[in-house]
Each structure stands twice: as structure tokens, then as C-alpha cells.
Amino acid sequence: MAENMSNKSLGEHEIIRLIQTRLTPMQGILVPFGDDVSAINLKGAQVAVLKTDMLVGKTDVPKGMSLFAAARKAVVMNVSDFAAKGALPVAVLVAIGLPMALATKEAVAEIAEGLNAGAREYGAYVVGGDTNEASDLIISITLFGTVQNILALRRGAMVGDILAVTGLFGRAAAGLRLLLGEGRALGRLRSVLVDAVCSPMARLREGLALRGDYVSASIDSSDGLAWSIHELAQQSGVGFLLDTLPIASEAMEFAVQNGVDPVELVFYGGEEYELVLTVKPAKWAEAQALIQAVGGCLIPIGKATCEKQIILDFAGQKRIIELRGWEHFKG
Amino acid sequence: MAENMSNKSLGEHEIIRLIQTRLTPMQGILVPFGDDVSAINLKGAQVAVLKTDMLVGKTDVPKGMSLFAAARKAVVMNVSDFAAKGALPVAVLVAIGLPMALATKEAVAEIAEGLNAGAREYGAYVVGGDTNEASDLIISITLFGTVQNILALRRGAMVGDILAVTGLFGRAAAGLRLLLGEGRALGRLRSVLVDAVCSPMARLREGLALRGDYVSASIDSSDGLAWSIHELAQQSGVGFLLDTLPIASEAMEFAVQNGVDPVELVFYGGEEYELVLTVKPAKWAEAQALIQAVGGCLIPIGKATCEKQIILDFAGQKRIIELRGWEHFKG
Incomplete structure (x- = not known):
């Protein structure tokens, strides 16, 4: 670092x-x-x-x-x-x-x-x-x-495990830019983005629903999605290959309107409170059903790999997702 | 207040x-x-x-x-x-x-x-x-x-219960004055007083030793002895008559050398971490023995009364101990 x-x-x-x-x-x-x-x-x-x-x-x-x-x-x-x-x-x-x-x-x-x-x-x-x-x-x-038991530690992800998140990213990063006067958005778009910063929700139902033997590693995304994935990788001794960009439609709209890189909003925003989990492949369908049963959503975004890197392979482009997250004393 | x-x-x-x-x-x-x-x-x-x-x-x-x-x-x-x-x-x-x-x-x-x-x-x-x-x-x-059980709440003192403290007061108040440049003390006296502010001890052994059925009400003295006694009084619906001034010899020395009221140092200093307890009279001897057995000291300083006042009757003088303690936002 x-x-x-x-x-x-x-x-x-x-x-x-x-x-x-x-x-x-x-x-x-x-x-x-x-x-x-x-x-x-x-x-x-x-x-x-x-x-x-x-x-x-x-x-x-x-x-x-x-x-x-x-x-x-x-x-x-x-x-x-x-x-x-x-x-x-x-x-x-x-x-x-x-x-x-x-x-x-x-x-x-x-x-x-x-x-x-x-x-x-x-x-x-x-x-x-x-x-x-x-x-x-x-x-x-x-x-x-x-x-009775902790859901999972940050370490525990095994090669082949499915990397999943409980929601889409980028709204809070866009909303924070709006509050700081960077970028523009109007009407409903503005209010959705600002709300994401001011009234965040924790994924408690989702975390409770997954108790059992589904999850091999777990963290929240408060320091940024990139930081959380790197932390799971480092603690578990694996890497991750991501095959999708989990971006919220409002965040994409903001990115397009303001010429901002969507990858930046999704991975380096922070202040978003999704869970970032690795799920055992044999338990995937059951885990996803459990989350849906409580009104949530479990989105697969990639897999744990032997290579100790975080790579996003999406829309025909490969990018290394660097370890970078907002840290106190580094503002 | x-x-x-x-x-x-x-x-x-x-x-x-x-x-x-x-x-x-x-x-x-x-x-x-x-x-x-x-x-x-x-x-x-x-x-x-x-x-x-x-x-x-x-x-x-x-x-x-x-x-x-x-x-x-x-x-x-x-x-x-x-x-x-x-x-x-x-x-x-x-x-x-x-x-x-x-x-x-x-x-x-x-x-x-x-x-x-x-x-x-x-x-x-x-x-x-x-x-x-x-x-x-x-x-x-x-x-x-x-x-398994809480020792005692702040409420619970009964008329006739013995008011006791686990140590003598005034060192920290004097030490704080020294650190703030108010008053003088030299050598060992200075170091004892400054140490009382900088290296306080909590009376954990004493609090643990009294578990059982000895204590009817309990609080620590961190906001000042006067504040703690008033809080026990108010929560329990009693008053207290104090017949002794529990002052540490070094605090008295500082008071004499600097023309400071000893009552002020004892009751209104704060940042001292003694326990202030009411003990059932029938259990007094046993409680005191238990504290001495762990190397501590239980000092009786008065009794709970019907009158809803805190009165110090000491050295031929009666004084009302007012509710006054150091509070944040009031400095």
C-alpha cells in the first residue's frame, strides 16, 4: 500500500x-x-x-x-x-x-x-x-x-468461490460529488444520488439470511468496493476475476452526463454499505434464493482465482482494479 | 441544577x-x-x-x-x-x-x-x-x-445506610491546579499530586470484593464527590449527613500551603476514581473486612438521612455541600 x-x-x-x-x-x-x-x-x-x-x-x-x-x-x-x-x-x-x-x-x-x-x-x-x-x-x-456463529471472516475465500454483492454501486459516490459541488444532476436523479449518501441502509436482513454454510468470506463495502475485494483477496490468499460492473442505473446516468469514469464511481466511492461475499458454488442457488426470500438481491460479479490480482474483464476490456480507497489522514 | x-x-x-x-x-x-x-x-x-x-x-x-x-x-x-x-x-x-x-x-x-x-x-x-x-x-x-448480578444501582440507598468511600480525596484536584499553573508544590508533594491526575487507578478489586448483599447504592466519583453524593441522594430519595472530611494528607498540605479551601479540593475536584457507596449497617463490618482482604480501604464518611440535603458536620462547623461539579459545556 x-x-x-x-x-x-x-x-x-x-x-x-x-x-x-x-x-x-x-x-x-x-x-x-x-x-x-x-x-x-x-x-x-x-x-x-x-x-x-x-x-x-x-x-x-x-x-x-x-x-x-x-x-x-x-x-x-x-x-x-x-x-x-x-x-x-x-x-x-x-x-x-x-x-x-x-x-x-x-x-x-x-x-x-x-x-x-x-x-x-x-x-x-x-x-x-x-x-x-x-x-x-x-x-x-x-x-x-x-x-451462535459468525457468518464468515474476511479470510476464507477459496479459488472458484463466487464473488457476490447485495446491491449495485456508484450512487453514493455520485451523490457525494453533488454535495461537494462536483458534477450536476437534476430532479429525481439528484435526489436518489444525494439520498444514497445521506440515508444509507445496512444489509442486515441479507447478512442474517445467509447464516448457515453458504458464505466463505464476508466484508462490507464501506471503504469502497475495490478496497473490500482487495481485503478479501489479501486475507484469503486469492485473487478475483470480475466479469461484470455492478453499477446502479442512476450512477451510470450521472457518469454519462458528467463525463465521469463509471469504474471510478463503482470501485472507489466508499460510504456504500453493501455486503461483499464469497459464496460456495454448490450453495449458490440456495444462497440466492434465501436472499430473495427476504426481499434482497444477491448479484454475482466474479470468481476467486489463483492469480493474486483483481481484474475486471468487462465489455471487451481488461482492467486491473488497483488497491485504492478513501482513507482518513490521506484526504 | x-x-x-x-x-x-x-x-x-x-x-x-x-x-x-x-x-x-x-x-x-x-x-x-x-x-x-x-x-x-x-x-x-x-x-x-x-x-x-x-x-x-x-x-x-x-x-x-x-x-x-x-x-x-x-x-x-x-x-x-x-x-x-x-x-x-x-x-x-x-x-x-x-x-x-x-x-x-x-x-x-x-x-x-x-x-x-x-x-x-x-x-x-x-x-x-x-x-x-x-x-x-x-x-x-x-x-x-x-x-451474574449488578453490585448496586445509584438508587437504593436507605435512611440509616452508611456512606463510604474507597479512598481519600483532593490529590487530583490539587494536581490539576499544579498542571494548570495554579498553586505551587515542590518535590515529592508535587509528584504525588500530579501523579494522581496523570495515573489514576480504578477501584476494581474493591468493587468486585463487595459483590454479594452489602451495598445498597453505588457510583464512582469521577464527576466530583459532591456530584456523586447528590446523585445517590437524588436517585435514592434520601439526603446525607457527613461527619468527616475524607481528605488525603498531600491534598491538605497543598491546601494549607496555597490558601485553598480543603472542602473545595475534596468535593469539587472530579477526575478522582473512588467508589462512593452506601453500605447496609448490619453488613458494615463484613464489607470493611472484605475490602481490607483485597488490600483496599473502606472509609465511613456519613449516613443516609430523611432530610433531602447533603450536610457536612465536621470540626464544629455545619456546611451544606451544594450540587456543583465540573460539567462539559460549562467550563
Whole structure:
């Protein structure tokens, strides 16, 4: 990850690795450090699942996103990691950092309602928290739930497994450009794209539906589809050959109207909360049926290969999908 | 709480209450919102205990405190809440917000080592986390553990119960003044006082030792002794008559040398992590013996009364201990 090195500061993933080397590892842990969630063995064949992820105003809340939407999104982005491991969240804890200017009844009420909405949509409850004064809006969420088994780790993909996603990509990347004033879109197109950024959904139903023996590796796509596929590849020791570009029609429309590369929107946007899974070929039909039964969609986009590269072979063109994703400290 | 109102912004406790009114309550919850920890019923007569609390550089890390000390303290202040409920922490999650200037190997390593030290001192492990770019240093910690029973809630003190603390007060308040350049102290005295701010200890052994039927109400003293006693009083519907001033000798020395009111140092300092408990009189001797058996100290400082006031009757003087504590947004 050459992009992670700069003379100015470390990249986010490098910081996480650096932290990990200084920590005493817990023995017998079910999920390796750095996977989507943490998991702790409990009595009675139960596993506690935990996840913490922080939303920061400066980098995660574009202009045009309300406090309600920001607070809801802070919960949803954590639920997405639970979804990727097939875990139902039960309880939400929240630590809030508020700039003095936001310590008003209106702002606090909007944040609280966004947190509650995000939790209740997925069946969870906000059960506790902490509030502090800070220079920037900070919403740090922790989720807790229990499972009998983790759906799948990031490692586990085998050569020949089908790479699949739970939805089409590119809307959020286009919507973010619109909020940042880059590119144009009107009417329904604009509102669909901006909504994708401001009101994301986590694929919890899909993650829960796939519990069983269908999935060999799983991650969510919050850091960008390219990053997620590379992470599955690296953790599993495989590569991937992609034979389709999973682009949403609205994202394609935006790309055409604004002269933007559709591959860029699909692979390098981030802030999209689909699941990226590898499915055992013998279980494909059953897995797809299970997802459709809960109102979702399982889209095959390629296969795991021996070659340690991510290649997109689509519309008569072969492209290497590079490891590039949006990272904090690299903005 | 008249101090909580200002035309500028809301106070921390008021914000927490305002948030609570917007949340859908979880049914059958064991610990009310706003108590030291959250607790969720699990299968097999187990209870999951969760706590999140955030350290913010601007308000919680005085000049002179190292990154190691700040990170360790972020863990310890959460462990203190677990101690107040008799819960052993098992796993620590951390969400870090780093200003660009701190995204260096040295700074990150120091933070990671502080987190690990804080966790390992109390038997827990850091199992996961998240890193973000932020304007200020943010260390948001979540603890997880399981118990069979919560030691005690904040409510539960009965008239006649003995009010007790697990240590003497005032060192941290004096140490903070020294770090802020207010007041003078030299040599060993200075180092003891500054250490009390920079390297606090949580009373986990004490909280675990008292599990059983000894304690009727419990809280930690992180927001100041006065605030903690008022909170026990308000939640339990009692008052307290205090017959002693639990001041550490070094704090008294600082008070005398600097012409500071010792009562101010003891009751209104905050950032001290003692337990403040009410003990059933019939169980007092046994409770005190249990604490001494783990190397601790249980100091009686007064009794719960019918009168809904906190009165200090000490050295021939009666003083009302007002509700005043350091609050975010009120600095």
C-alpha cells in the first residue's frame, strides 16, 4: 500500500496495524483484530459480538447532511459491519463529542432522534452513552449483540468461490460529488444520488439470511468496493476475476452526463454499505434464493482465482482494479 | 441544577436527559439509562455489562499529561464505572480520533501502549477499534464484560445506610491546579499530586470484593464527590449527613500551603476514581473486612438521612455541600 506512506503522516490502515502490534492479544479469540467486528466467547455456546466506529463531522458529514442523517448514519455504518458477520445488534451505546455551537436543544434532539431511528430500524435500542465537549461533532457508536456463529471472516475465500454483492454501486459516490459541488444532476436523479449518501441502509436482513454454510468470506463495502475485494483477496490468499460492473442505473446516468469514469464511481466511492461475499458454488442457488426470500438481491460479479490480482474483464476490456480507497489522514 | 442553564448552551447532564427523552426504551432493562453502566440480559442467567466514555484532548488532557497517560486514563475511567457496578471488564474497544499532527508512529505507538496498559492492569484486552481523523484527540472507549448480578444501582440507598468511600480525596484536584499553573508544590508533594491526575487507578478489586448483599447504592466519583453524593441522594430519595472530611494528607498540605479551601479540593475536584457507596449497617463490618482482604480501604464518611440535603458536620462547623461539579459545556 504505497499510498499509505507519506512524509506527512500515516494512513488509517497503517495506524490500525501499528496499534495492533502494541496490544497484548486475547487468547482463543474468534475473530482476528481488524475484521469487521470483535467476538468474545460466552458461556452456553454464545458469542458476544462488538463493534465500534466513529463518525467525525469534518470528514464524514458533508454539507447538506442534517444532524439527524449524520446520527442515523453513525448507527447504520456499524450495523453494516454486524450484517457482514451475520449478527443482529441488540444494544447501541453512543459517545458524543459536541462543539459548543451544537449544545442546543434543537441540535441535541435531532441527534438523539437520528440515533434512535438508526437503532430501531434494525431492531436495536440505544441503552447508554456519554456526552462531551469537543472541537468537532463526534458520534462514536458501539454495537452489542450475541450470535451462535459468525457468518464468515474476511479470510476464507477459496479459488472458484463466487464473488457476490447485495446491491449495485456508484450512487453514493455520485451523490457525494453533488454535495461537494462536483458534477450536476437534476430532479429525481439528484435526489436518489444525494439520498444514497445521506440515508444509507445496512444489509442486515441479507447478512442474517445467509447464516448457515453458504458464505466463505464476508466484508462490507464501506471503504469502497475495490478496497473490500482487495481485503478479501489479501486475507484469503486469492485473487478475483470480475466479469461484470455492478453499477446502479442512476450512477451510470450521472457518469454519462458528467463525463465521469463509471469504474471510478463503482470501485472507489466508499460510504456504500453493501455486503461483499464469497459464496460456495454448490450453495449458490440456495444462497440466492434465501436472499430473495427476504426481499434482497444477491448479484454475482466474479470468481476467486489463483492469480493474486483483481481484474475486471468487462465489455471487451481488461482492467486491473488497483488497491485504492478513501482513507482518513490521506484526504 | 440552576448552573446547568445558561443562555449559551446546555449542560452535559441536561443534554443526556434530553437525549434520553428521544430514545425508545428497551423493555426489561436491568440498569436505568444514565447509571454508570448499561446491562443486557443474556441466556443462562448472565448479564452483559457495557460502558462507553470518551476522553477529549481539549478538556480531559491537561498540559503535562503524556499521550500514554491520556490513553491509559481513557481506559481507567471506564473501568471505574465497571468497578462501581462490581463488573470485571473482559474486552476493550477503542475509537480514536487523531489530529493530523498526531498521526505519527511515535504518537500512535504511545497511545496504543497506554490503551494496552490500562486494559491489562485490570485483566482486560483491547480487541478492536477504529481510527479517524479529527480536529482534536478523541479516545472513545467501550468496555464489555459479563456478571451474574449488578453490585448496586445509584438508587437504593436507605435512611440509616452508611456512606463510604474507597479512598481519600483532593490529590487530583490539587494536581490539576499544579498542571494548570495554579498553586505551587515542590518535590515529592508535587509528584504525588500530579501523579494522581496523570495515573489514576480504578477501584476494581474493591468493587468486585463487595459483590454479594452489602451495598445498597453505588457510583464512582469521577464527576466530583459532591456530584456523586447528590446523585445517590437524588436517585435514592434520601439526603446525607457527613461527619468527616475524607481528605488525603498531600491534598491538605497543598491546601494549607496555597490558601485553598480543603472542602473545595475534596468535593469539587472530579477526575478522582473512588467508589462512593452506601453500605447496609448490619453488613458494615463484613464489607470493611472484605475490602481490607483485597488490600483496599473502606472509609465511613456519613449516613443516609430523611432530610433531602447533603450536610457536612465536621470540626464544629455545619456546611451544606451544594450540587456543583465540573460539567462539559460549562467550563
